[in-house]
Amino acid sequence: MSESEISEQDLHGKLQPTVPLLKHQHEDEDELVGGGGGGSDEKAQATRMRHADLKESSNDPHGHRPHRGHAGHLSPIPTNPALPSPDFITKTKSTPHRSLIINRQTLPFNWQTLLGGGLMLFALLTALICVALSRPDRLGLVKAYVQDAGLDSWIQSERTIARQRIGRNIGPILGAGEGLIVASPSWGQYQDEPDYYYTWTRDAALTISTLLADFLPAPYLTPWNFAPQKYNMSEGDVRLEPLLREYVNGQSSLQVVQNPSGNLFSGGLSEPKFHVDGTAFTGAWGRPQRRDGPALRALALIPYAHYLLDRAWPTDITFVLKHLWDPHRLREQGSVIKNDLEEVGGSWSKSGFDLWEELNGYHLFTLLVSYRALQAGGILARRLNDTGAADYYISQSKTLATYLPDFLTPEYWTANLPSDHIFTNKSTTGTPAKSPEKRSPEVKSRGYFPLRRDRTGLDCAFLLSLIHAGGDILPVSAPESLETVWKYVKSFDGIYQINQGPWTNGWAVGRYAEDVYNGVGIGQGNPWFICTFSTAQVLYSAQSDFHSQGSIQVSNTTVDVWADILGVPSATLNHTAIWKAGSSDGMFDRATKALIAVGDAYMDVGKKYAVGGRMKEEIDRHDGHEVGARDLTWSYASFLSAARARDLARSIITNPTKR
Incomplete structure (x- = not known):
């Protein structure tokens, strides 16, 4: 495959230094149409916006559009004049075939014709080879690609690629607007790709939370358990701080954009996505989506607020008060965290759509991240002497x-x-548990999906709940x-x-077994990279939790789980055993090491299917080529x-004193 360099200038110096990467499908088109690697080309951007407008106007009569998990009627895909023509490779000045050009005036006519035909054939074959190398999934070449490196080496190299x-x-x-995080460069210009050229509040916040771990010490990363820290200037990658500032400014602007969900004061903070230039997306969508976007954004920025308060430079304090939290007002532009917490505190008991933007009801992920945001917000509010807000957020979190x-x-x-569920809590405070909304007809009448079998509720969203908001209220190591x-x-x-083979060999897993979204439209659901990696992470986190506890309690609930992980019949395990760290039977060490081994098997799935380290949204269920948004x-x-x-998890194995 040909290689291209991703320069540090392309990344604004925000993440990692330069490394060579394999050329990937449609990457050249991104550069031409999206202005990648530099600023925004106005003409190309206008082409993109016209394309988006055309797509919106050509949808089904209900206005529904294909999108993440919402496969409606597919729109015709217009020809994009900004993309290279088929003979681009023979016309560009950078083509390596310029040395083959001969002065045909000196040749007889028959030789001239023959040479011309030969050059055309050569150019066609070259173009096909380029397509094969850049789009291996289209020509069935995925199986021929071999990741030679071991898992450790692959993870190390993939970290660099992922950050880039x-x-x-x-x-x-x-x-895109400064500091706005685009979900994917796919904007529907190909029939095998959806339009994800938007900024989702949820995706952006989860991305920032992930990157925070490269910048902030560990105590900041669980802000619901936070205590003020002694500032250590030597810790963290300081190159990420400009990105955080840009993210704050971008979100501050989005918070005041009037949109179909409302405005700053009337539900607009729960709008799931915006155009990448920061304007409102007004097309049909799964609305209302309540709380998880603003809750996740608050959880992404509260750690940074604490860090600035601990660093305590005068400009840091000013930044917190002018851009993150105004103790004197409930909501206003420039108070990003407090705005979100007011939204969460006032609407958490209402039903809405889930993080996959498909089902209207109550969702564990949404409520759990809202709970954590309110907890963390209460701690920060007290630190800023905003006692009224602190009391309110803590009270709401306890009710939730x-x-x-x-x-x-x-x-x-x-x-x-x-959405018509009546909660069994006996609380006499907070918002009533029952939503006034009627039960959603769900997929039957919304136009996104045809009738399908009922959902069991076994969902990747539960794993994401453990990862992003678990801990004491929902421990990953708990039997349930x-x-x-x-x-x-x-x-x-x-x-x-x-x-x-068995699941402990490492399976590619999807959002939920009943899924019918195939990455572009209606079909058969596929595995997702997100869910496969989340499975690995939950297993690693369980290992870390058990080491922290120093023991594993086997029960009737978990005996079959442990039998699978250990590769033994469940009848050979004591259903009431307690495996203790350091015990002579060695079961504790055997079980915790097995958790890492199974987690590694799921990481290896990503290694197997991420061609050249690049990841789309999904993995084809039949042959493993990548599908969906690139x-x-x-x-x-x-x-x-x-x-x-x-x-x-691995550091605990090698250094048990970290328990």
Whole structure:
């Protein structure tokens, strides 16, 4: 394959230094149309916006458009005049074939014709070879690609690639606004790619939270348990701080954009996505989406606010008060964190769409990240002497916590409850548990999906809940959590052709087994990189939790889980055993090492299917080629998050004193 350099200038110096990368599908088109690698070309940007407008106007009568998990009627794809013509390779001055040009005036006519035909054939073959190398999935070449490096080496190199690809999805690259994080450079210009050329509040916040770990010490990363720290200037990658400032400024502007969900004071903060230039997306979508966007954004920025307060430079204090939190007002532009917390505190009890933007109801992920945001917000509010806000957020978080047990069924944690669910909490404070909204007809009448079988509630969203908001209220090592993860993974048994052997060998897993979104439209659901890496991360985190506890309690709930992980019949395990660290039977060490081994098997799935280190949204269930939105920012962020959890788990094995 040909190689291209991604320069540090392309990344604005925000992430990692230069390394060579393999050429990937459509990358040249990004440069031409999106202004990648530099600023925004106005003419190309206008072409892109006209294309987006054309797509919106050519949708089905209900206005529904294909998007993440919402596969409606596919729009015709117009010809893009900004893209290179088929003979581009023979016309460009940089073509390597210029040395073959001969003065044909000196040749007889028949030789001239023959030479001309030969050159055309040569150019055609060259073009086909270039397509084959840049689009291996189109020509069935994925299986021929071999990742030679071992898992450790691959993870190390993939960290650099992931950070670089994230950097290339942050404005002003790709024509996006400064500091706005683009979900994917795919904007629907090809029939096998969806239009993800937007900035999602959710995706952007999760990406920033992932990158924070490269900048801030560990105590800042769980702001719901935070205590003021002694500032250490030597810690962290300071190159990320300009990115954080740009992100804050970009979100501050988005918060005041009037949109279909409302404005700063009337629900607009829960609008899921915007155009990359910061204007409102007004097309049909899964609305209302409540709280998870603003909650995740607050959780991404509260750690930075604490860091600035600990560093305590005068300009840091000013930045917090002018851009993150105004103790004297409820909502106003320039108070990004407090605006979000006011939105979460006032609407958390209302139903809305899930993080996949498909089901209207109550969702464990949404409520759990809202709970953590309110907890963390209360701590920061007290630190800023905003006592009224602190009391309100803490009170709301305590009420919200009483709603969470309803998601625990007799068999597992379910990810979703219907919008007419009446919660069983006995709280007399806070907002009433029952939503006034009627139960959503869900997929049957919204026009996104045809009728499909019911959802079990086993969902990757539960794993994401553990990763981004678990801890004491939902420990990953709890028997019910382990059982839910186990049942979630096993729900894909026999569904995806690319998976072989038992689940402990490492399977590619998707959002949920009943999924019918194939990355572009209606079809058969596929595995996602996000969910596969999240499975690995949950297993690594369970290992770390067990080491912190110093023991593992086996129960009837988890005996089958442990039997699979250890590769033994469940009948050979004591259903009430307690495996203690350092015990002579060695079961504790055997079990925790097995958790890492199984987690590595899931990381290896990513290694197998991420061609050249590049990640789309999904992995084809039949042959493993990548499908859907390319260079998905969230895919790269999920990899980085899982790799970091692996580092911690492995460090505990080699240095038990870290327990």
